[in-house]
Amino acid sequence: MAAYYSPSSSLVFNVTRKEPELIVPAEPTPHEFKQLSDIDGQESFRFHVPFIHVYPNNNCVEEDPARVIRKAIAKALVFYYPLAGRVREGPRRKLSVECTGEGLLFIEAEADVRLDQFDDADLLPPFPCLDRLLYDEVPGQSHVILNFPILIQVTRLKCGGFIVTTNVNHTMLDGVGVFQFLRTVGEFARGATQPSIPPVWERHLLNARHPPRVTHTLISSTPKSPRLLPPLSTLIQRSYFFRRNELSALRRQLPPDLAHRRSTFNVLTALLWICRTIAPSPDPEEEVRVIILVNIRKRLYPTLR
Structure with a gap:
């Protein structure tokens, strides 16, 4: 058991965890190697990502959520069996998944707190309770992805609600x-x-040909000026919500022919890019770029899952 004090409020609560367990697929699955693509294996993707899902008590489920989710994971892993495997590294640091069927790491926990006791800031990024609600198998080693399982923790709350946190590479x-x-x-x-x-596993579609048929000049994303890329330790993370009124006000600043032809994503991205570029006062002649991640699933056939 561990007591947790939330710095964004006066909330103090205890979390009791059971011993972690491995959940294996409910049925036998193939033992094979699945390629990860050249895009998947790039250095900037070799880290763990936490996901947090909060579920209030809806008064229609009497079963223990941890028990239900545990059984459902085992059934889902029959179809998503690579997720029960482990990432391996081969020649030239090429990554693949060995489908060993070892399983996904599951932690069942209990917190002596109700959902309505959390302040709004407690449930927004940066999530201040994350170290209590997500088991850290390798403290301070978020870049270690080889041979480690995906992790899911289910934490029951006093009000009947629960929080599901996942940690995946x-x-x-x-x-x-x-x-x-x-x-x-x-x-x-x-x-x-x-x-x-x-699910469909077709990662090989995103591997480069050998030798490549297309050549291009690689543009570095590293800015020349150190002011444009300050140390992460100096940055503060905050969450902001843009509602309909704010979005309408932003669109009114655009030229009339663009105001309703651009998506909300494009409008917000342009605004943030402008503000982020102006803030460090760069050399007016310096080239500043923005990188946007794009979901290409719908552009490929068969669809990647």
Whole structure:
């Protein structure tokens, strides 16, 4: 048991964890190697990503959520069996997943706090309670991805609600992939026998040809001026919500021919890029770039899952 004090409020609560356990697929699965693509294996993706899902008590579920989720994970892993394996590194640091069926690490926990006791800031990034609600198997080693399992912790609250936290390495799953896997877990928890969207592993489609047929000049994303890339230790993370009124005000600042032709994402990204570029007062002649991650699943056939 560990007591936790939330710095954003006066909230103090205790969390009791059971011993971690490995959840293996509910049925036998193939023992094979699955390639990770050249995009998956790039250095900037070799880290763990936490995801937090908060569920209030809806007064219609009497079963223990940890027990239901545990069983649903085992069923989902039959279809998502690479997630029960381990990431391996081969020649030239090429990554693959060995489908060993060893399982996903599962932690069941209990917190002596109700959901309504959390302040709004407690449930927004940066999540101040994360170290209590997500078991850290390798403290301070978020870059270690080889041979480590995906992790899920289910923490029951006094009010009947619960919090599900996951820790996955980015080489194996991105945000959309995590969402789809958890959606499948939810479907099995509600009695499904098949996932509504069957997973497809076609990572080899994103591997470079040998030798490559297309050559290009690689543009470095590292700015020339150190002021444009300050140390992470000097940055403060905050969450901001742009509602309809704020978005309308931003669109009114655009030229009339662009105001309603650009998505909300494009408008907000442009605003943040402008503010972020102005803030460090760079050399007016310096080139400043913005990098945007794009979901390409719908552009590929067969669709990547």
